[in-house]
Amino acid sequence: MIVGIDLGTTNSLVAVWRDDSPQLVPNALGSLITPSVVGLDDQGQVLVGQAARERLQTHPQLTAALFKRHMGSAQEISLGARRFRPEELSALVLRSLKEDVERAFGEAVTEAVISVPAYFSDAQRKATRIAGELAGLKVEKLVNEPTAAALAYGVHQKDRETSFLVFDLGGGTFDVSILELFEGVMEVRASAGDNFLGGEDFDAALVQHFLSSQRQDKAFPDVDSPGLRNRLRREAERVRQALGQEATATFSLAHGGQQWEQVISQDELQKICAPLLERLRGPIERALRDARIRVADLDEILLVGGTTRMPLIRKLAAGLFGRFPAMQINPDEVVALGAAVQAALKQRAAALEEVVLTDVCPYSLGIETTAQFGRMYEAGHYLPIIERNCVVPISRVKTIQTLHDNQTQVLLKIFQGESRMVKDNIALGELSIPVPPRPAGEVELDVRFTYDNNGILEAEVKIPATDEVHSLVIEKSPGVLSPEEVRRRLAELAQLKVHPREQLVNTVLLARLERLYQEHLGEVREMLAQMAGSFQQVLGTQDTGRIADLRAAIEQRLEELERSPWQ
CATH class of the missing domain: 1.20.5 (Single alpha-helices involved in coiled-coils or other helix-helix interfaces)
Structure with missing residues (x-):
């Protein structure tokens, strides 16, 4: 059985294809939404979801949230005496969702289509796949969240050419994608985004505003306490949601026998969040520019992600695009539903017409080179091989030459990013390649990058002089576990006891x-x-x-x- 999963920063959902439509599956509490929170109870058993979320402020040392933001990094998170990688915590969430489906339908779940932000890097995508593997799932397909949303809206079933923009603002990430549909082909024209911009950042801005208003009060408690920080964040979330329905809301904190309050209006919220609202504009403008499309030529705007419930976000979107965006499907649920549609397409469900999905590479991918200026040489320059927003799958090759006489090794360093110098881009890995010792410039190397539909980068280097081909194995990719490490951590996770x-x-x-x-x-x-x-x-x-x-x-x-x- 294959399922579609929205593995979110704040909340996660799972859906299946049943009776010719996608259906969300409730968890053990009967809720369709499972908070992406993991903790240990007082007996050391694993808690996932709402039970863990309730303990964020009472047992912060035993509870973890927002770990999706660290996917693809080497960061470890402590829960009591144990340390976990972000992939392991994500795996525990995925495993809980998998078990919910198995109990609901009495079938074993073996495979999943997992959604990822369109702007996720190569390392983050690999980490998501590893999380699925640690959860006991085969993950052949990752689907970008905006593409999943378009599938849920049934855009692929329209019989006319359509262009639309997906504005996806979730708990921790922001994506914008421009897609076109023609003759059964859904093509992503451009994607842009910010992996550190979401509802959590709006909550953090509210917390900071509240703390600034109390700065002069010497009786105000120390906010470095993890439990108190989680209380403030939860209160900020409540206030933000309340301002979606009311003109004002009161931000309150009771501690140590005292209580502090501040009334916040919708207009004040807009001022507090102005820097974050401004950050939303950049990716939108970049996507439109890369897609070479005008706002007036877009047929539809789809709002996706729970944070788009905020009136000021809807107002911003309506102002930017000159029309009211579509929100017919619950913005919290649309990505999971779309992931289930993708799972059904993968299974070739009879009820679905054949649709071809194409996507783009969200980042430029390239290598470090040495540039020549007259007689001067300067290292550290970036040579893009695949440029951002090229349609994938894609394969591109560029030729480089040796720099020194009798050089015997070439160190190929791979980066992603858009900056001219590699120091301002993200290092993905490196490979040392032996070359025949000859005068400088005589030995050429054809460097080929191949980027597939799942956002996975492969590289190979061919030396025409010797016909040798070297497949690139990224040895120093930050945050990506080796197969041996995956097996070890899988065994450790299997030993954890899960709360009944x-x-x-x-x-x-x-x-x-x-x-x-x-x-x-x-x-x-x-x-x-x-x-x-x-x-x-x-x-x-x-x-x-x-x-x-x-x-x-x-x-x-x-x-x-x-x-x-x-x-």
Whole structure:
């Protein structure tokens, strides 16, 4: 069985193709959305999703979020005494989604199409594939999130030529892609984006604004505490969402017997977020320029990603494009639905007409060279071999020569980026190639880059003088695990104990009660403590009926409390 997965910075979803349409699959709590949060409980068992998210502020040392932003890097994240790579944490999320589908349909899930930001680098794409492998999934296909959104909207089923732009602003990344449909071919004309711009950054701006307003108050607590930082971020998210419905919202923090509040209006939010809104313009302009298309020639604008719910984002999009964008499909769900459509296309589902998808290489890819200026030589220059927004799959070759007499080695350094000097681009790896010792410039090397539909770069170097061909194995690609390392970490993950699924709904409620207890004071705190104590007592009886009844009553009371959190 093959599934489509939206592995998001903030939330993740899984969908399957059933009854000639994509269907989202709920998790153990009955929710379609699983927070991309992983933690360990007090017994060292793994928690994934809402249960882990509830413990972010109460047990920050045992909980991790936003690890997608570190995919493709060598960074490790500590959960208690254990250290995890971003791929491993992502694998635990993927494994949880895989198990949700297997329990729902009683079939083994063996393969997945996973969505990635269009602007993900080679290393980030490889890390995503490895995360799938660690989760026990075969990942032959990665689909760019904007392309998945277009598939979900059924753009591929239209019988006329159509051009459209996908504006995808999620929790942690921003992508913009321009696509065209003609004669059953969906072609990505251009992609651009920012891998560090999303809803989390808008929340961070709100937190910073709130902290600046309290700077003069000497009683204000130390915000270096991880638990307090997570509380502030959660409150910022609540305020941002509230401002989507109301003219004003109150940012509040209770700590140490005191409470601090600040009223924020929609106009103030726009001023606070002005630098972030300005950053959205650059990728849009670059994509339009690279695609050689005018805004007036676009047939549709699709808004994708939960952050596009913000009125100021919709207002910005309407102003930039001179029309109201399409949001008929839930922006949180559209990418997962599209990934399921891609999975069905991969399976050649009978209900889907044949559609050919083409994509582009989001970055320029090249090598370091030495430039000659008269009699002077300067190292560190960038020679692009594949330029950004070329249609993939693509293969390009460029010829270089040796620089020194009797040179016996050429060190080929590979980079991605758009800057003239390699120091300002991202190093992907390097390969040392033996060459025959001859006078400078006499030995030529044909360097061929091949970039496939999954965004994976391969390179080979041919020396015409000897007919030798060297396949490029990137030995120093930052953040990419070796096959041996993958096998070792797969064995380690298999030994982790996962919190029992049947207890998860009760674990989430206890974690929520603990979080709210820390957030509140006085009578509300006493009430929460009594609820938690009563629920733990009933859990001890193992009477499923009594547990379910009390859980429902407590959840209803908590919903009322969180709608008016400082009443």
